[in-house]
Amino acid sequence: MISRFQRFLAAVMFALLSAGVTLIIAQAQGGTPTPPPPSAAQTSQTNVDNCAACHKDIYDTWQAGPHGQAMTDPVFVQSWTAQGKPGACLVCHTTGYDPTTGQSEADSVSCKVCHSPIPANHPVENIPTDTSPDLCGRCHSDPRFATANWKLSAHYQRNMSCTTCHDPHAAGIKAVPGAPANDDGSALCETCHKNAMQNFPTSKHAQAGVTCVDCHLGVGAGGTTSATDFVSAHKAPDHSFMPSIDTCNKCHADQMHAPGQAVAAAAIKIEAAGGTPTPAPTAVVTPVPPVSNTPTPVSPFGYAMMAGMIGLAGGMILMPWLDRAYHKYIVKGGRHE
Secondary structure, three states, X not given: XXXXXXXXXXXXXXXXXXXXXXXXXXXXXXXXOOOOOOOHHHHHHHHHHHHHHHOHHHHXXXXXXXXXXXOOOHHHHHHHHHOOOOHHHHHHHOEOOEOOOOEOOEOOOOXXXXXXXXXXXXXXXXXXXOOOHHHHHOOOOOHHHHOHHHHHOHHHHOOOOHHHOEEOOOOEEOOOOOOOOOOOOHHHHHOOOOOOOOOHHHOHHHHOOOOHHHHHOOOOOOOOOOHHHHHOOOOOOOOOOOOOHHHHHHHHHHHHOOOOHHHHHHHHHHHHOOOOOOOOOXXXXXXXXXXXXXXXXXXXXXXXXXXXXXXXXXXXXXXXHHHHHHHHHHHHHHHHO
């Protein structure tokens, strides 16, 4: 019979053997970890980089424009920060924003927004392009040009899309070759409305510096269009393209109405048409990203220690049976021979 010391010594050896084998296996598996799958943001950035490889000129135009700088524009950053960085802004200023996680695929209006899905065999197969007003209206949602007014216009009735007049990559009015350097977009109107432009250059409006944009988009009047009025992404021009009493009153207030009457007339007009005032914006609570429940990986030495403890207990229990088998089959068997 074996003594307690011999049993303990054998159990320790058994434990060391189990721990050593476990440590070797754990280190071998941990030495070459499987890389995690790319995140949505990494995938989106890769797609943008891939586009730039072949479409460098378009990429540069996009990157320098409002869409490419949707999250870095200083005016936006200042306003967004002052409001507490609400997540609602990121729905339009980023790509693929998920309010449940607070994460976005890209910090800009990237190629994927209008060009998706990307075919696996591109460039053999062309990437689809969505130029519908409905897509633009998801972010450019001011009713003056996304829904009500725009759908009442002759442009909409003739199936014109936003990209007829707007360059989607530069996110501005399409440039007309030969247009004046200070053109406000009126030169583009002249390319279609040639009949209307036959007499306008000799009119009193033209002599006073009034342009198509001043009256038909309601941006400014008499050459008073400011950069703030025209460039501000949240101040949409009237896309019904119909002059209104407010537009005329910018120049003819003394001739038509006393101060304040034009505003009252406009309010009466809205009420008569069954319209309702624009509701005040509601506060938006920025979603808090959930806490990850993924456990911290266990060290290989932790696995080895657990295997060693199991091996020690197993050795203490199995040692009597191993000793008996040894004497029965090895020692006595050798004597019979």
